Amino acid sequence: MNKYMIYLDTKRCIGCHGCEVHCKTNKNLPFGPILCEIDHKPLKSIKGVPKTEFSFRSCYQCDDPYCAEICPVGALTKREDGIVMLDQEKCIGCMACAGACPWGVPQFNPLTGKMVKCDFCVDRVDEGLKPACVTKCTTHALTFVTLTEV
Ligand code: SF4
Ligand code: SF4
Ligand code: SF4
Structure with missing residues (x-):
């Protein structure tokens, strides 16, 4: 059962991508893998003023995660609070989880050779x-x- 979620107030978001940058900094990620992403959807302009709708994409911490089902070494597990964990020690970088996830969420880290x-x-x-x-x-x-x- 999921206990947590991240909610985006689309009226407040200005599409600055600061969240993506701070995520990468916190996780010490190189160029390439992105763990959260802001999507920009252009809307009809109002009186000549362009409008954009933003949405936030990241792991959905699924109840029955396909990524965990397919992992050959049991590196993906779901905690009691719903967070789906990826064990860096166990991961062999086969990328099966990225293929199994309907949204292609797991990303390859070229620095470590793991997801x-x-x-x-x-x-x-x-x-x-x-x-x-x-x-x-x-x-x-x-x-x-x-x-x-x-
Ligand atoms: S892009 Fe991210 S950091 Fe910037 S306003 Fe939107 S949610 Fe906040
Ligand atoms: S990586 Fe994909 S399948 Fe796995 S929990 Fe996240 S959204 Fe679900
Ligand atoms: S890349 Fe790592 S976490 Fe993903 S399926 Fe392979 S061993 Fe499991």
């Missing part, structure tokens, strides 16, 4: 902190909530 995915910055969560992307959003468009608060 990475969003885990809500689990080290921070375990210390009572919020994920890096949420903390650094300058417009407070991102909120980290427990599902009972939604």
Whole structure:
């Protein structure tokens, strides 16, 4: 059962991509893998003013994750609070999880030869902190909530 989620207030988001940058910094990721992403969807302009709708994409921490089912070494597991973990020690970088995930969420890290995915910055969560992307959003468009608060 998922306990957490990240919610994007689309009225507050300005599409600055700061969340993506801080995610990568926190996870020490090189050029290439992106664990959270802001999508821009152009809308009909109003009185000549262009409008854009933003959405936030990351791991959905699925209840029955296909990524975990296919992993040949059991590197992907779901915690009791719903966070789907990827064990860096066990991962052999075969990329089967990326193919099995309907959204292609797991990403290859060329520095380590292993996969990475969003885990809500689990080290921070375990210390009572919020994920890096949420903390650094300058417009407070991102909120980290427990599902009972939604
Ligand atoms: S940091 Fe905040 S305002 Fe900037 S793109 Fe991310 S969610 Fe939107
Ligand atoms: S990586 Fe894909 S399949 Fe696995 S929990 Fe995340 S969204 Fe679900
Ligand atoms: S890349 Fe790693 S986590 Fe993904 S299926 Fe292969 S061993 Fe498992």
